[in-house]
Amino acid sequence: MSIITKTKPPSSETKDPGKPLVRDSFTSKLGVIFATLGSAVGLGNIWKFPSMTGANGGAAFIIIYLLCTLLVSVPVMITELMLGRTARANAITTYRNLSPKKSQPWWLVGVSGVVAAFLILAFYTVVAGWVFAYIGKAITGNVLSTNPEVTSQVFSRLVTSPWESLIWQWIVLIWISFVIILGVSKGIEGLTKRLMPALFVILLIVCVRSLTLPGAMEGVRFLFKPDFSRITPGVILMAMGLAFFKLSVGMGTMTAYGSYYRDDQDIPGSALRVMLADLSVSILAGLAIFPAVFAFGFKPDAGPSLLFITIPAVFASMPFGQFFLILFCILASIAATGAMLSLFEVPVSFLAERTKLNRTGATIVTFLALAAVGATAALSNSILADVKVAGKTFFDLYDFISSNLLMPIGGFFLAIFAGWVWKFPKIQEQLSNHGVLKNRGIIRIYYFIVRYVAPALILLVMLNGLGIVNW
Ligand code: PHE
Numbered sequence: 001m002s003i004i005t006k007t008k009p010p011s012s013e014t015k016d017p018g019k020p021l022v023r024d025s026f027t028s029k030l031g032v033i034f035a036t037l038g039s040a041v042g043l044g045n046i047w048k049f050p051s052m053t054g055a056n057g058g059a060a061f062i063i064i065y066l067l068c069t070l071l072v073s074v075p076v077m078i079t080e081l082m083l084g085r086t087a088r089a090n091a092i093t094t095y096r097n098l099s100p101k102k103s104q105p106w107w108l109v110g111v112s113g114v115v116a117a118f119l120i121l122a123f124y125t126v127v128a129g130w131v132f133a134y135i136g137k138a139i140t141g142n143v144l145s146t147n148p149e150v151t152s153q154v155f156s157r158l159v160t161s162p163w164e165s166l167i168w169q170w171i172v173l174i175w176i177s178f179v180i181i182l183g184v185s186k187g188i189e190g191l192t193k194r195l196m197p198a199l200f201v202i203l204l205i206v207c208v209r210s211l212t213l214p215g216a217m218e219g220v221r222f223l224f225k226p227d228f229s230r231i232t233p234g235v236i237l238m239a240m241g242l243a244f245f246k247l248s249v250g251m252g253t254m255t256a257y258g259s260y261y262r263d264d265q266d267i268p269g270s271a272l273r274v275m276l277a278d279l280s281v282s283i284l285a286g287l288a289i290f291p292a293v294f295a296f297g298f299k300p301d302a303g304p305s306l307l308f309i310t311i312p313a314v315f316a317s318m319p320f321g322q323f324f325l326i327l328f329c330i331l332a333s334i335a336a337t338g339a340m341l342s343l344f345e346v347p348v349s350f351l352a353e354r355t356k357l358n359r360t361g362a363t364i365v366t367f368l369a370l371a372a373v374g375a376t377a378a379l380s381n382s383i384l385a386d387v388k389v390a391g392k393t394f395f396d397l398y399d400f401i402s403s404n405l406l407m408p409i410g411g412f413f414l415a416i417f418a419g420w421v422w423k424f425p426k427i428q429e430q431l432s433n434h435g436v437l438k439n440r441g442i443i444r445i446y447y448f449i450v451r452y453v454a455p456a457l458i459l460l461v462m463l464n465g466l467g468i469v470n471w
Pocket of ligand 1: 339
């Protein structure tokens with residue numbers, strides 16, 4: 001297995017001799033962080049984290065979420081980045097090449113990742129489409145009403161119109177495909193390193209506005225007041241699903257990104273930085289939303305209705321509300337863009353490296369497949385509203401299968417692979433950048449968690465949350 005120790009692109013792995021020998025990769029250390037953070041920060045921070053926290057015990061939920069992050073998703077993230085960088089290949093090839101025995105089907109972890117990325121994109125592009133549409137609606141003032149019934153009608157007109165939903169999804173897909181075709185350094189890194197700082201600035205502006213409204217403290221209390229009685233096995237599974245979804249781990253995104261990491265990048269350090277920055281965005285998003293929601297006496301709804309019905313009405317109630325609503329929609333679009341780029345990269349890198357297609361061809365094929373499968377999610381509120389599988393619309397089904405099943409299962413096998421198949425010496429070699437970094441302590445902690453704690457926790461939480469065992 002010579003491939004394991006190689007850190008240069010295994011050009012022999014590309015089937016087509018006409019393909020370039022050097023893979024595109026991220027160029028600067030900061031660019032690496034921004035691209036990775038771009039993947040982690042997404043609609044999850046705005047649409048999932050604050051409402052899940054508010055509804056499931058506030059600070060108590062945040063503590064559980066933090067534990068899941070530190071004990072499960074950060075170690076899985078480090079694993080993925082490390083394996084991706086070692087193999088310098090797409091997710092499926094990475095696990096196939098790094099597996100010590102060819103008879104062991106570790107490549108299936110990569111396959112599960114490609115499927116998960118695809119399913120997430122199928123519903124994520126629908127929500128992103130609504131967000132993009134709302135920039136227009138905020139600019140024209142169409143959605144600006146202090147009456148939630150009016151904003152609710154605007155939203156329901158959008159989601160129940162089959163064509164509008166589909167067209168916005170296609171616009172999103174075209175935008176992402178365009179950046180992906182530009183490439184890893186020029187497209188993904190070039191864009192995220194400009195957008196991420198802008199996102200922070202916008203978020204801070206909206207936060208200050210929200211927190212300085214009279215009555216804002218009640219929203220702060222809603223977000224942080226600990227209520228441990230809400231914490232059930234189902235809620236813990238939800239927190240873990242969120243920890244996977246938020247840090248984009250367990251499904252090949254970070255493997256693909258790791259394959260573009262610099263040889264001198266400090267992987268554990270980068271993962272921790274990304275985690276902290278992502279958590280800050282989530283908490284700031286909560287502080288941008290709930291104080292304003294409570295200040296104007298609205299109900300702290302969950303999920304899409306919070307984002308698309310309550311928020312416009314809340315912003316419409318404040319001075320210069322239109323300006324802040326436009327800013328907020330731009331913020332959400334930026335967040336969604338970075339996340340979708342990383343999801344797209346998973347199937348595209350696989351197709352570009354393992355088939356005759358070049359990057360442009362691979363992007364077009366992914367685009368077409370997503371336009372087809374994604375349509376079932378886009379039409380979940382209109383033509384296909386009554387079509388349910390396991391009691392769920394296609395939209396909800398894709399969300400459930402990816403974050404509650406495929407990502408934790410992928411994470412479990414990744415942890416087993418690192419802790420029991422790859423083992424300490426190789427991990428030490430890779431995570432210290434061949435002895436250059438003096439981070440043995442961190443590596444030891446990581447190794448212990450990835451070998452014992454993470455797999456045990458994932459298994460327990462999954463079996464409990466799915467109702468298979470009860471503790
Ligand atoms: N982390 C992104 C978010 O929070 C979603 C995502 C999941 C992106 C999986 C890539 C892979 O919105």
